[in-house]
Amino acid sequence: MNQSAKVRALIACCALASIFTGFSARLVQLQVTDHDEYAAIAAEKHVGKQTIYARRGIIMDINGQTLAGNDPVRDVIADASLITSPADVAGLLAQPLGLDENDLTAKLATGRRYIVLKKEVPEATAMELENRLTVHGIRGITFDQDSDRVYPNGTMACHVVGFMNSDHQGVQGIEAQEDEYLRGHEGYRYVERDRSGNELVAYRGEERAPRDGYNVRLTLDMNLQNIVENEIDAACAEFKPKKVIVIIMRPQTGEILAMANRPNFDPNEVSSGSSDYLQAHASGMINCAIADEMEPGSTFKMVTASGALNEHIVQPDSIIYCENGAFNYGGRFLHDHHPYGDLTVDDVLIKSSNIGAAKLALGLGEERLYGYIRAFGFGERTGVALPGEIPGLVYPPQRWSKLSITRIPMGQEVAVTPIQTLSALCAIANGGHLMMPQIVHDITDANGEEISSFAPVEVRRVISPESAREMTEAFKGVVSPKGTAALAKVSGFVVAGKTGTAEKIDPKGGYLPGKYIVSFCGYLPADNPAFACLVMLDDAQTTPEQNYGGMVAAPIFSRIGEKVARYMNLEPQPDEPAGDEVITQRDHD
Amino acid sequence: MNRRRHSNRVPVAALVRWVVVAFFLCAAGLSYVYFKNQMQTTGNDIRSLEGELATLQTEDEAARAQIDRLSSQNYLERRLAEGFIQLTPIRDECIVRLHAKAGTSATADNDTELQPVSNRITAQ
Numbered sequence: 001m002n003q004s005a006k007v008r009a010l011i012a013c014c015a016l017a018s019i020f021t022g023f024s025a026r027l028v029q030l031q032v033t034d035h036d037e038y039a040a041i042a043a044e045k046h047v048g049k050q051t052i053y054a055r056r057g058i059i060m061d062i063n064g065q066t067l068a069g070n071d072p073v074r075d076v077i078a079d080a081s082l083i084t085s086p087a088d089v090a091g092l093l094a095q096p097l098g099l100d101e102n103d104l105t106a107k108l109a110t111g112r113r114y115i116v117l118k119k120e121v122p123e124a125t126a127m128e129l130e131n132r133l134t135v136h137g138i139r140g141i142t143f144d145q146d147s148d149r150v151y152p153n154g155t156m157a158c159h160v161v162g163f164m165n166s167d168h169q170g171v172q173g174i175e176a177q178e179d180e181y182l183r184g185h186e187g188y189r190y191v192e193r194d195r196s197g198n199e200l201v202a203y204r205g206e207e208r209a210p211r212d213g214y215n216v217r218l219t220l221d222m223n224l225q226n227i228v229e230n231e232i233d234a235a236c237a238e239f240k241p242k243k244v245i246v247i248i249m250r251p252q253t254g255e256i257l258a259m260a261n262r263p264n265f266d267p268n269e270v271s272s273g274s275s276d277y278l279q280a281h282a283s284g285m286i287n288c289a290i291a292d293e294m295e296p297g298s299t300f301k302m303v304t305a306s307g308a309l310n311e312h313i314v315q316p317d318s319i320i321y322c323e324n325g326a327f328n329y330g331g332r333f334l335h336d337h338h339p340y341g342d343l344t345v346d347d348v349l350i351k352s353s354n355i356g357a358a359k360l361a362l363g364l365g366e367e368r369l370y371g372y373i374r375a376f377g378f379g380e381r382t383g384v385a386l387p388g389e390i391p392g393l394v395y396p397p398q399r400w401s402k403l404s405i406t407r408i409p410m411g412q413e414v415a416v417t418p419i420q421t422l423s424a425l426c427a428i429a430n431g432g433h434l435m436m437p438q439i440v441h442d443i444t445d446a447n448g449e450e451i452s453s454f455a456p457v458e459v460r461r462v463i464s465p466e467s468a469r470e471m472t473e474a475f476k477g478v479v480s481p482k483g484t485a486a487l488a489k490v491s492g493f494v495v496a497g498k499t500g501t502a503e504k505i506d507p508k509g510g511y512l513p514g515k516y517i518v519s520f521c522g523y524l525p526a527d528n529p530a531f532a533c534l535v536m537l538d539d540a541q542t543t544p545e546q547n548y549g550g551m552v553a554a555p556i557f558s559r560i561g562e563k564v565a566r567y568m569n570l571e572p573q574p575d576e577p578a579g580d581e582v583i584t585q586r587d588h589d
Numbered sequence: 590m591n592r593r594r595h596s597n598r599v600p601v602a603a604l605v606r607w608v609v610v611a612f613f614l615c616a617a618g619l620s621y622v623y624f625k626n627q628m629q630t631t632g633n634d635i636r637s638l639e640g641e642l643a644t645l646q647t648e649d650e651a652a653r654a655q656i657d658r659l660s661s662q663n664y665l666e667r668r669l670a671e672g673f674i675q676l677t678p679i680r681d682e683c684i685v686r687l688h689a690k691a692g693t694s695a696t697a698d699n700d701t702e703l704q705p706v707s708n709r710i711t712a713q
Binding site: 055065066069070071072123124145147150152153154156199200201202222223225226 | 628629631632633635636643647648650651653654657658660661662663664666
């Protein structure tokens with residue numbers, strides 16, 4: 001090899017070495033120095049975090065009937081940049097989706113990459129459309145999976161079940177209270193896609209499976225709920241009240257078997273987000289059974305009488321002089337509906353004597369009366385697993401006026417919720433135990449495995465079994481021909497209960513003339529109650545002579561009681577012959 | 590002048606060694622491609638099965654929602670009102686009541702024991 005050839009070879013070698021060194025340096029830069037940066041760019045382009053949605057749990061009644069479930073739906077999304085013939089696609093989609101064809105064509109012609117054409121399209125429609133698009137070879141339309149919350153029973157038990165907002169969050173009722181359990185946990189998966197956007201399954205990254213929401217089983221029985229709802233509808237048609245509240249509870253456990261209010265609403269309409277519907281039904285969305293407080297009226301006499309019997313201040317047959325209907329105390333007269341002379345303690349309840357109740361309270365004293373009011377659960381939340389419960393209003397004796405001791409026993413100067421009243425009654429019905437009202441029976445996972453179950457909770461013992469039995473005997477008299485609630489009688493069963501008629505409070509002060517909240521709460525069979533029920537009507541439209549708990553609410557209780565007893569398969573007892581005492585004029589509470 | 594002896598001998602051992610190495614290299618390469626392809630195919634199968642499973646789950650959920658709707662109290666009452674479901678209320682005289690003898694349970698454990706029954710409400 002001559003000299004020049006050697007030089008040329010050397011130059012070529014150096015050039016090649018330089019080139020490869022350059023390449024190597026660049027490779028080192030790409031692969032080592034700037035690795036993280038480029039890896040991140042690549043990941044951003046091809047790797048994505050895919051959310052795996054969890055299915056929301058179901059709410060069901062005690063028998064497993066669905067009260068709130070899920071209906072799969074699809075959101076129709078268009079990538080207009082992939083659509084070559086907007087008019088053809090619009091022609092195919094407009095009619096099944098219920099959209100205007102011209103509007104749809106205009107939307108698709110914009111070329112935008114993400115257009116939501118329609119939300120919550122039924123699964124069947126979406127699948128049919130998907131097939132049709134595949135047949136026509138049309139690209140650019142996708143169907144995103146979504147789920148719609150449905151309430152198959154519509155308005156039934158709406159205040160208990162609640163509803164969800166458009167962000168799939170529980171807003172009211174069990175939907176809100178148990179949202180944490182119902183919601184479940186979403187999963188995720190890191191996926192890598194090729195240039196066409198198809199997932200490369202072989203390169204899947206970290207993955208966490210979703211955990212479906214737990215199913216919540218309530219203590220409600222929809223058959224009982226149905227009975228109650230039908231009777232409420234009938235009562236609304238007859239009396240056109242502003243509100244009606246009915247609750248059925250099992251006294252021994254505190255389980256709520258039915259709970260219904262009027263006005264009500266359809267959670268399906270609320271969840272669909274119609275603002276007109278929301279405005280029209282805003283007042284009906286409050287669960288009055290737990291979130292409405294009112295003066296209870298004569299039903300509150302059970303507290304005073306229970307206290308007096310439990311403290312052995314009186315016996316059921318002790319005589320109370322009822323001042324012939326006008327009792328001057330603290331410079332003000334307290335009146336009874338009818339003038340009574342001597343009444344036994346039982347008769348004070350049976351005749352619903354205000355003066356008799358006031359005298360029992362005077363015997364009990366302020367502190368002990370207040371103690372029993374609180375012991376029966378008034379002035380504090382019952383703890384029922386429903387959102388928005390209020391504690392009511394009970395002032396301590398330090399804030400009482402001189403007259404309070406005579407007014408509180410007859411259900412004035414206190415504000416209570418319907419559920420507190422029924423809980424207190426159940427405490428008498430079950431022998432003296434105040435039970436926490438229960439609405440959730442258990443929580444299970446998607447496979448039916450129990451996650452949590454709720455045993456009955458005794459809040460406290462309020463009165464002795466003996467006092468409770470004495471109260472029951474007196475309450476039996478209330479639902480007898482000589483009592484205020486003869487119309488609450490259920491054929492074949494001995495019913496115990498108490499009526500209430502409370503004047504409505506005027507927000508401006510004082511009471512509204514001619515406006516009443518009438519109620520009846522009772523249980524049957526009296527000696528071993530299978531259920532207790534409260535019926536309350538606010539401002540029933542009836543004649544003044546009829547506007548009493550015993551005349552309006554008691555018959556509703558009777559109808560409900562008869563059907564519930566039949567449903568519960570309670571064995572009827574022989575009807576006792578009517579007592580000797582015949583009343584010519586009905587007593588009122 | 591020296592003459593090379595055995596100048597045309599084929600190095601069989603080395604050749605075989607290289608052939609074997611080349612074979613294994615080729616086999617490894619092909620296997621890599623084959624398994625890579627297999628992985629891709631299996632991945633696609635998994636994706637398609639997952640899609641199928643999701644569709645089945647969706648259909649199942651849709652069917653469940655339909656069953657819930659059709660078996661709801663509201664729907665059944667509506668059908669009853671329309672006359673589609675024919676139900677006759679049980680009349681009182683059609684109910685047979687079991688009246689247990691004093692000191693025994695109405696639902697006696699002894700199936701052979703005769704219990705008086707009537708369709709009227711009588712004293713226990």
